[in-house]
Amino acid sequence: MTQVRLEKIRKEFGLVEAVKEFSLDIEHGEFIVLVGPSGCGKTTLLRIVSGLETATSGDVYIGGQCVTRVPPKKRDIAMVFQNYALYPHMNVFDNLAFCLRLRKMKKPDIRDTVQNTAQLLGIAELLQRKPNQLSGGQRQRVALGRAIVRNPQVFLFDEPLSNLDAKLRVNMRAELLDLHHRLKNTAIYVTHDQLEAMTMGTRIVVMNAGEIQQVDEPKAVYARPANQFVAGFLGSPAINFIDCSLSLEGEDLAVVSAGLHLLVPEERRPRLEAHLDRRVTLGLRPEHIYPGRTADAAARFKALVRLIEPLGSEQLVHLQVEEHTLVARLDPSVDYRVGEVAEFNVRMKAANMFDPATEDAIY
Amino acid sequence: MNRWNVKSATGKIVFYLLLVMIVALYFFPFYWVVRTSFMNAEQAGEIPPKLFFTPTLDNYQKVFQEGSFFDCLWNSTIVVLLTLAANLVISMPASYIIARYRQTWMSFTILFFQMAPWIVLLLPWYIIFKQTGLYDTYIGLVLSNLTYMIPFTVWLMLGFFEDIPLEVEEAAWLDGCSRIGTFIRIVVPLVRGGIITICTLGFMLTWNIFLFPLVLAGYNTRTLPVMVFGFMADNQLDFGPLSAAAALITLPVLVFTLANQKYFRRGIAMGGGK
Amino acid sequence: MTKTRFSERLLDVLDRQIRWLFPMPAILVAGGLFVYPFIRLVWLSFCRWQLTTGASPEFAGLANFIQAFTQDTHFWRSVWLTLYFAFGSVIGQFLIGFALALLLNREFRGESVFRTFLLFPIIATPVSMSLVWSMLMNPMMGHLNYYLSLIGLGPSPWASDSATVMPSLIMVEIWHWSPMTMLILLAGLKSLPKDPFEAAVVDGASRLQIFYKITLPLMQPYIVLVFILRLVHSLKVFDKIYVIAGGGPNRASETLNLMVYHQAFQALNYGYASALGIVMLFMILIISITLFRYRQRSWSY
Numbered sequence: 062m063t064q065v066r067l068e069k070i071r072k073e074f075g076l077v078e079a080v081k082e083f084s085l086d087i088e089h090g091e092f093i094v095l096v097g098p099s100g101c102g103k104t105t106l107l108r109i110v111s112g113l114e115t116a117t118s119g120d121v122y123i124g125g126q127c128v129t130r131v132p133p134k135k136r137d138i139a140m141v142f143q144n145y146a147l148y149p150h151m152n153v154f155d156n157l158a159f160c161l162r163l164r165k166m167k168k169p170d171i172r173d174t175v176q177n178t179a180q181l182l183g184i185a186e187l188l189q190r191k192p193n194q195l196s197g198g199q200r201q202r203v204a205l206g207r208a209i210v211r212n213p214q215v216f217l218f219d220e221p222l223s224n225l226d227a228k229l230r231v232n233m234r235a236e237l238l239d240l241h242h243r244l245k246n247t248a249i250y251v252t253h254d255q256l257e258a259m260t261m262g263t264r265i266v267v268m269n270a271g272e273i274q275q276v277d278e279p280k281a282v283y284a285r286p287a288n289q290f291v292a293g294f295l296g297s298p299a300i301n302f303i304d305c306s307l308s309l310e311g312e313d314l315a316v317v318s319a320g321l322h323l324l325v326p327e328e329r330r331p332r333l334e335a336h337l338d339r340r341v342t343l344g345l346r347p348e349h350i351y352p353g354r355t356a357d358a359a360a361r362f363k364a365l366v367r368l369i370e371p372l373g374s375e376q377l378v379h380l381q382v383e384e385h386t387l388v389a390r391l392d393p394s395v396d397y398r399v400g401e402v403a404e405f406n407v408r409m410k411a412a413n414m415f416d417p418a419t420e421d422a423i424y
Numbered sequence: 425m426n427r428w429n430v431k432s433a434t435g436k437i438v439f440y441l442l443l444v445m446i447v448a449l450y451f452f453p454f455y456w457v458v459r460t461s462f463m464n465a466e467q468a469g470e471i472p473p474k475l476f477f478t479p480t481l482d483n484y485q486k487v488f489q490e491g492s493f494f495d496c497l498w499n500s501t502i503v504v505l506l507t508l509a510a511n512l513v514i515s516m517p518a519s520y521i522i523a524r525y526r527q528t529w530m531s532f533t534i535l536f537f538q539m540a541p542w543i544v545l546l547l548p549w550y551i552i553f554k555q556t557g558l559y560d561t562y563i564g565l566v567l568s569n570l571t572y573m574i575p576f577t578v579w580l581m582l583g584f585f586e587d588i589p590l591e592v593e594e595a596a597w598l599d600g601c602s603r604i605g606t607f608i609r610i611v612v613p614l615v616r617g618g619i620i621t622i623c624t625l626g627f628m629l630t631w632n633i634f635l636f637p638l639v640l641a642g643y644n645t646r647t648l649p650v651m652v653f654g655f656m657a658d659n660q661l662d663f664g665p666l667s668a669a670a671a672l673i674t675l676p677v678l679v680f681t682l683a684n685q686k687y688f689r690r691g692i693a694m695g696g697g698k
Numbered sequence: 699m700t701k702t703r704f705s706e707r708l709l710d711v712l713d714r715q716i717r718w719l720f721p722m723p724a725i726l727v728a729g730g731l732f733v734y735p736f737i738r739l740v741w742l743s744f745c746r747w748q749l750t751t752g753a754s755p756e757f758a759g760l761a762n763f764i765q766a767f768t769q770d771t772h773f774w775r776s777v778w779l780t781l782y783f784a785f786g787s788v789i790g791q792f793l794i795g796f797a798l799a800l801l802l803n804r805e806f807r808g809e810s811v812f813r814t815f816l817l818f819p820i821i822a823t824p825v826s827m828s829l830v831w832s833m834l835m836n837p838m839m840g841h842l843n844y845y846l847s848l849i850g851l852g853p854s855p856w857a858s859d860s861a862t863v864m865p866s867l868i869m870v871e872i873w874h875w876s877p878m879t880m881l882i883l884l885a886g887l888k889s890l891p892k893d894p895f896e897a898a899v900v901d902g903a904s905r906l907q908i909f910y911k912i913t914l915p916l917m918q919p920y921i922v923l924v925f926i927l928r929l930v931h932s933l934k935v936f937d938k939i940y941v942i943a944g945g946g947p948n949r950a951s952e953t954l955n956l957m958v959y960h961q962a963f964q965a966l967n968y969g970y971a972s973a974l975g976i977v978m979l980f981m982i983l984i985i986s987i988t989l990f991r992y993r994q995r996s997w998s999y
Binding site: 451518520549550551574605639663 | 728825885933976
């Protein structure tokens with residue numbers, strides 16, 4: 062069942078178009094992540110779904126009903142704010158109980174629901190405290206609890222983890238997902254952190270400048286980005302872009318650039334043939350480069366080692382090929398020295414190619 | 425910037441002496457009036473004034489009996505409380521909207537109203553009040569007080585409302601609270617400091633106001649300042665009773681305001697001297 | 699999401715209109731108490747209406763204004779007295795307030811107690827204190843003359859003589875408000891940055907030079923603001939003057955304020971009083987606007 066449907070949502074602030082023709086169907090149980098750089102419109106979109114902002118045009122459906130003109134409190138959604146937005150003058154219990162009291166729930170029922178939610182989140186001992194007596198992580202849980210207590214159709218998250226320190230963030234990510242699985246609800250999650258997006262979403266929506274760039278499962282978006290923006294946004298360290306040209310040499314098709322001559326694998330040839338003798342942007346992820354020890358001359362190149370960043374579990378090696386700089390993610394067992402010239406191979410089957418003019422991917 | 429960084433003993437003595445002198449000068453009338461209120465006519469008229477004397481409560485008795493003191497006390501109390509309550513109910517929502525919707529033209533009009541000389545409006549008020557039966561009523565007096573309380577309150581509360589993050593209100597809306605409900609249950613409790621400041625300052629202003637009740641209050645609703653003035657006419661040179669009256673009338677406002685000194689000072693700092 | 703009670707629907711309707719609903723009472727009160735009476739006042743000022751003759755108001759154009767400006771001997775005197783009182787008391791408040799602020803701009807023990815004492819004049823009921831002052835200033839029985847004699851000065855008639863009444867009133871006003879001026883200027887002094895002062899001391903500037911070249915210019919915004927606010931307030935003072943001097947002796951203390959009051963509520967000359975009120979309003983407006991303009995201009999440095 063489609064839990065949330067967004068139909069041609071557009072939002073203008075004066076002359077600025079913050080969201081351009083956004084359409085998306087979200088199924089029940091999905092954890093949708095809206096990800097993109099600051100100002101890409103993701104928060105605006107979330108607020109439109111919540112009802113705190115109204116779209117300039119387009120419709121929002123929740124649970125099959127059109128809620129475009131329905132005020133936020135009637136949309137059966139809950140939102141977790143970036144700054145938690147707890148009620149400062151109430152203690153944790155009252156914060157959690159607030160909406161239940163508004164619904165005129167009976168006192169014992171309120172107490173039970175609040176207790177259960179507090180137990181679920183591990184904040185049961187904090188019920189009598191006020192927000193200013195809580196740590197950041199605890200406040201976050203209370204904000205979560207407030208949303209859970211409402212038992213809504215859809216959960217909305219507005220960058221909830223960005224105010225937490227790194228370690229806490231990692232823990233909370235896992236907890237949020239765990240909760241999502243337990244409660245079996247639908248969630249829309251906004252973040253600018255591509256790592257969060259990759260690890261948490263059932264599907265991710267990459268946005269830039271108000272437009273959807275790509276919607277798909279994290280693995281798909283990572284392996285087959287729709288354009289250079291998506292390719293460059295996801296993945297750390299970022300993908301290596303190399304300006305190349307295609308040339309037909311006898312039976313083979315190759316991407317060529319200064320110092321690089323890589324053969325295009327069979328499966329990719331048909332599409333690329335349309336771009337023959339034109340320029341192409343090659344996208345190589347750091348993990349697609351590996352030490353050149355196989356006899357695979359078709360995708361091998363020589364490079365100068367400029368910098369080595371040992372990370373323990375892997376090493377990031379910065380390479381120089383003529384005027385190109387590449388970053389490779391290599392197994393730590395191989396020893397390199399700065400300044401040495403070595404041979405490397407490329408996994409061309411996984412490489413991405415883009416049209417330099419449109420920046421769209423070529424598959 | 426500290427211009428006399430005097431650390432010597434004599435410097436300090438001089439400084440504190442100066443302080444005492446200054447306090448004495450400013451406080452002297454208060455000391456004098458309390459003292460005189462316990463004197464009978466003879467002692468009050470004595471020059472040079474004696475340091476010690478046997479106090480008497482006759483003056484206070486006179487005030488209580490002759491000056492319809494308790495009636496006027498009741499009137500003053502009612503008018504003040506009603507004004508403070510009406511002021512909060514009327515001004516706070518208005519101030520909230522101006523703060524949230526950034527209507528700068530409204531704040532300018534408020535500033536403009538604050539500068540008006542009220543004597544100018546007293547005459548039409550008097551005529552209108554008499555015609556509409558508001559003369560000599562509590563409501564009439566409360567209305568007249570609201571003219572200076574509302575602009576001041578709206579303006580002062582702006583900062584307090586702006587300090588509340590919109591997200592907290594949005595969370596309440598999402599929780600199912602109406603905007604009006606959010607205002608009452610979330611916003612108002614969070615501006616409690618502002619409310620106390622307004623009430624402290626408002627109590628002082630409303631208790632002390634003289635010109636409006638002088639014209640708009642009749643026999644039934646005379647407030648204390650008006651009563652004191654009448655008392656003055658009846659007891660021309662009787663310093664004793666006059667002092668008792670003067671002291672009694674200003675006592676409540678002094679006690680109340682000084683008890684809330686912190687809020688009073690904050691109000692002055694924000695109001696910049698009205 | 700389906701069943702809604704009537705009260706809930708009412709709340710929804712009200713909620714949507716909150717932007718107008720909330721300010722409405724304030725606007726109504728302000729409108730009712732300011733706008734309508736003001737219109738009446740203007741209309742009245744163009745009428746001749748002397749209540750004592752029993753006649754009803756009759757339209758007379760600018761007659762009242764002409765009378766005030768040309769025929770009424772006291773009018774201009776009244777304007778002068780108003781300005782005299784206002785500027786006199788504000789300048790006095792200022793000098794004393796500033797001096798006190800400079801003196802107190804340091805940490806000392808008993809600061810809060812001191813501050814508390816200084817709040818008394820501001821908080822106390824003006825009518826009460828005016829009564830006290832009029833008793834103290836009584837030429838024969840008042841203690842002020844006694845204290846004057848102790849330091850060798852002759853007795854003063856204070857408020858009973860037309861020559862000394864205004865200075866006496868100004869003195870009371872200064873006593874009343876200089877603590878306020880001091881508090882505000884002190885807050886200003888405390889908020890000044892320390893660097894310019896430290897630099898000046900290092901440069902070897904004398905205390906007087908520091909005061910003139912650094913303290914004063916930096917304090918200018920505060921000084922101007924306080925001056926304007928206090929001045930506008932002083933133009934409107936009524937209680938003290940009325941209680942202590944009543945406008946006398948011989949109308950020697952009848953500021954515009956009091957003149958309007960007398961004409962309206964004692965002479966019952968409603969038309970004329972209204973005209974005088976309008977004149978007073980204009981006067982205050984012009985002064986305020988001029989001062990505000992000056993403030994804008996002198997702010998850039």
